Amino acid sequence: MNPTLVFDIETIPDIAGLRALYELDHAVADAEVAEMAFQMRRQKTGSDFLPHHLQRVAAISCVLREGDNFKVWTLGEPDEDEGSLIKRFFDGIEKYTPQLVSWNGGGFDLPVLHYRGLIHGIQSPRYWDQGEDDKDFKWNNYISRYHSRHLDLMDLLAMYTGRANAPLDELAKLIGFPGKLGMDGSKVWEAYQQGRLVEIRNYCETDVVNTYLVFARFQLMRGQFTKARYEQELDLVRDTLGKSDETHWKEFLAQWPEKKSV
Numbered sequence: 243m244n245p246t247l248v249f250d251i252e253t254i255p256d257i258a259g260l261r262a263l264y265e266l267d268h269a270v271a272d273a274e275v276a277e278m279a280f281q282m283r284r285q286k287t288g289s290d291f292l293p294h295h296l297q298r299v300a301a302i303s304c305v306l307r308e309g310d311n312f313k314v315w316t317l318g319e320p321d322e323d324e325g326s327l328i329k330r331f332f333d334g335i336e337k338y339t340p341q342l343v344s345w346n347g348g349g350f351d352l353p354v355l356h357y358r359g360l361i362h363g364i365q366s367p368r369y370w371d372q373g374e375d376d377k378d379f380k381w382n383n384y385i386s387r388y389h390s391r392h393l394d395l396m397d398l399l400a401m402y403t404g405r406a407n408a409p410l411d412e413l414a415k416l417i418g419f420p421g422k423l424g425m426d427g428s429k430v431w432e433a434y435q436q437g438r439l440v441e442i443r444n445y446c447e448t449d450v451v452n453t454y455l456v457f458a459r460f461q462l463m464r465g466q467f468t469k470a471r472y473e474q475e476l477d478l479v480r481d482t483l484g485k486s487d488e489t490h491w492k493e494f495l496a497q498w499p500e501k502k503s504v
Contacts, residue, residue, distance in 0.1 A: 247335075294353045339368060444488070
């Protein structure tokens with residue numbers, strides 16, 4: 243059985259790209275470049291959320307569930323360049339062909355990774371295969387919306403209509419999981435400017451664990467997990483995180499009430 247890889251990314255404005263597109267020199271501070279882009283976007287759409295291709299990947303966090311093991315980590319080092327982080331992600335897919343799971347990965351994370359991978363010249367033939375190399379991928383691949391090799395939980399639970407989308411934070415808390423702790427996506431750029439990249443990576447890790455926990459609940463709902471297996475999954479996550487001395491996991495577990503039977 244292929245491993246399950248749950249993933250999440252955090253992004254910041256692509257300052258270098260914005261400078262190139264709008265012909266801005268380095269006399270204009272990074273914060274001013276970003277604010278100009280935000281203002282232009284607000285005027286056009288009413289929101290300062292930048293287009294996918296102008297989002298630079300600052301962190302990619304993963305949960306790997308394989309055999310008896312549960313692992314959560316963030317790819318690369320805090321000062322590693324964007325292209326290297328994206329290459330690590332797609333290299334993992336090339337090597338292991340995992341079941342990918344995300345929350346809004348089809349709407350945000352993967353399109354960002356596609357555009358940024360294109361910019362950096364990242365190769366990933368296995369990921370992009372739609373049956374040209376492996377005939378099985380014609381019927382189940384990572385790209386097609388209704389295929390399951392990449393499972394976007396938000397998209398599926400909403401029946402593929404944006405009108406029914408739910409925030410991960412709220413749904414996780416409604417189920418009884420911790421949800422977000424002290425940061426959200428809107429605060430990442432500010433934290434990055436303050437040099438708090440480790441904090442961003444930690445936040446991304448808590449988000450990806452929330453996603454895995456919601457996925458486990460989904461596996462219970464669709465009958466892939468028995469109630470006993472579901473409880474075992476929660477115990478495995480608790481036990482694994484409990485062995486860490488890192489502050490964000492201590493806070494995460496403190497916000498996770500003691501388990502109760504479903």
